[in-house]
Amino acid sequence: MEQRSIHRDHGDLHFFSNEESSSSNIPSNVYEYFQLVEDGKFPFFNNTQVHVSAMKNSAGETLLNAAARLGHHEIVERLVGDIDVEETDYDGWTALLNASHHGFADIVRTLLNAGASIENPDLMGWTSLMWACYKNRPEVVDVLIEFKAHVNIVGEEDGLTPLIIASGRGFVELVPKLLEAGAQVNTSDKFGSTALIWAARKGHLQIVQYLLNSGAELDAVGMQASSALMLATRGNYIPVVEALLAREPNVNIVDYNGLSALGIAAREGYTEIAASLLQSGAFVNTVDRFGNSILANAVRSGNINLVRMLLERHADVNAKDSEGRTPLHLAIDKNYSDIVLALLEKKPNLELKNRDGDTALLRAIKNRDVQVSQLLVSMGAKLSTTDNAGDNALHLALRARSRRLTQILLVNPSDSKLLYRPNKLGETPYSIDQESPQPILPTIFGPFGTEVDLKSLLGFDSYGDVIADVVCEPNLSLPLTIGLYAKWGSGKSILLSRIRNSMKSFSR
Structure with a gap:
């Protein structure tokens, strides 16, 4: 609705100025009249031949509508007495809507003085004030407020108000004008989002402060049950987050996915915001509706500093997600060796299995991660543990044809008995190795x-x-x-x- 075009027929035109007018050079067709208005030239009429009020172009515009859209104030003043100011084009746009949309405050005033209805909406239900706010036309807003425009008008389809529109688009000059004119600060759109939620979502700090000082509700939730704090966190708008936290909101409310503001910060890897939220009392061991803990989200982000921060706050190092994975499983799968070390410092349970029956060691071997596998073995991870297929660590290492992994697993002679332990298919690590054209075990124990x-x-x-x-x-x-x-x-x-x-x- 921002770009509006008028389609016209093409033909030869004859233009003239005001000084050149005479009955002999009156335009011969409607298109020529509109072309003159487009060029800012007033079309003189022969009243015996022309009915100016009946003229419309292919978009349904009157000459007055076209002049208002193009900002030709003098032409508007001369036409306003001959054409109904409430005439609309095919999109339901009046001359006042056009002038407000394009920011022509002088034309807006002229039309209002001529009796134009200030609340007439377009086909989408938006009034002149709403369009002036959308396009950031402060002078037009001043005129409309002066003529008592309804500042709390609500869009028929979207539920937007002028204040929500101005706040969401970051128009700092408009917001205080609307608030001073009586705009209701906590009105919400059809999704429940208030002006504060819209401003926080876009990181508009000054507007957020205006709204907070005007009594905006801190913990209101909008689309997907997201609060202003959650949306500011998601956008990594640190100053906005700090401004909201200074008002002591509920930092532990969650959205439809069960994510709190801290959960969002952890998922995105925003250390500074996470620190502020923890300082404000955010719970560290909540889980979302998918079973992901805040620590698991931090591990996925790969941010070691954030992971350490959560561990220092006693985040549950053994918490499982919906697939049975612990933070250690996730760190191993992501190949985040620094995070693996940080998690191991907290003495996690190394024998917890995911839904495939994999322990941390089995995951490391399946990923052929020699360094982490050696670390887990040195910390006492059991080699005898099997996955859902009955494979132990040696099954996996020999099937992967990894001599280094096999050597790590056989460093303790007592574990060599696992070479003869069958899986569910009856395969032993020894038989798997013997089936290979180039067995690994002889290279370890000699030819x-x-x-x-x-x-x-x-x-x-x-x-x-x-x-x-x-x-x-x-x-x-x-x-x-x-x-x-x-x-x-x-x-x-x-x-x-x-x-x-x-x-x-x-x-x-």
């Missing part, structure tokens, strides 16, 4: 030609650990007798010493 050779290399450690694991089972009743069958010179005494050492390791 071998047959399975017997491998058992001779791995057997003492692997089988010794298995037996030690069985013996250390707390539910077994003592005494317990175990028999070892071995050929002469098989190294049974070496196996016994390995079992003894493994049992000491398990008991620790």
Whole structure:
């Protein structure tokens, strides 16, 4: 509705000035009359031939409408007595609407003095004052207010008021004019958004202050149940957030998605705003309707300073989202190693699983993250834990053909027994490796030609650990007798010493 065009037929034109007028050079068709008005020249009429009030162009405009739209005040003054000032074009626009929209205050005054209705709306339900506010026409607004325009008029379709329009578009000069004229500060549009919400959403600090000083409701919510504080936070408008917090709003109300202002700041990675909200009493452990905690949102943003700030405020490091992921899962998947370290400092539960059955270690291995995998192993993450497919850490490392990951997982000899533990398909890590044209295990334990050779290399450690694991089972009743069958010179005494050492390791 901002750009309005008039379509005309084309033809040869003959123009003349006021001094050249005579009955012989009166325009011969309507188009020529409108073209003269377009050029700012008053078309003299032969009253026996022309009915000026009946003239309309292809857009339904009268000559008065066209002159008002183009800002030709002198022509308006000469036509205003001959043409009905309430005549509209096909869009429902009067001469007054045109003059107000385009900012011609002198024409507005002339039309109002001639009896133009100040409240006549266009087809969309907007009045002259609403259009003057939308286009930032302060002089026109002054005239309209002087003639008692209704400052609290509400748009029929959108519920907007002049104050909401001016506030949302950041027109600092208009807002105090409207407030002084009696504009109601807490009127809302059809979505419930007030002038304060609109101003905060766009970061218009001075207007926000005007509205607050005029009694704007701090905690009003509009579209999607968003408050002024939430929208200022979303836009990262720090001065506006500070101005709102100074009035002590409710910082813990949430929108339709369950997000508080702090949740929004965490999601966007806005450290400074988050600090202000925490200082104002924002809850740190709320979750949105998708199960995302504020800490999880901060992790997703990748902002380590924000994550540390929340952890210092005792954010729940083990909180799960709707997919069972903890902040540690998210940090590993995002490859944020600095955030992983910050989370591990708070001693999270390393054995929590997501909906796929993955622990933090399993996620790190699936992502082939050697550094994080080594860190998790050193912190005691269990290698024996399996995902929903029954795969343990060694299944994943050998299937990924990663020698470095496999070495990290086998640094403790007692974990070699996991090489023979099957998944739900009956596959063991050892069988997965043996199916490869280039097995990894021989490169770790040395070359071998047959399975017997491998058992001779791995057997003492692997089988010794298995037996030690069985013996250390707390539910077994003592005494317990175990028999070892071995050929002469098989190294049974070496196996016994390995079992003894493994049992000491398990008991620790």
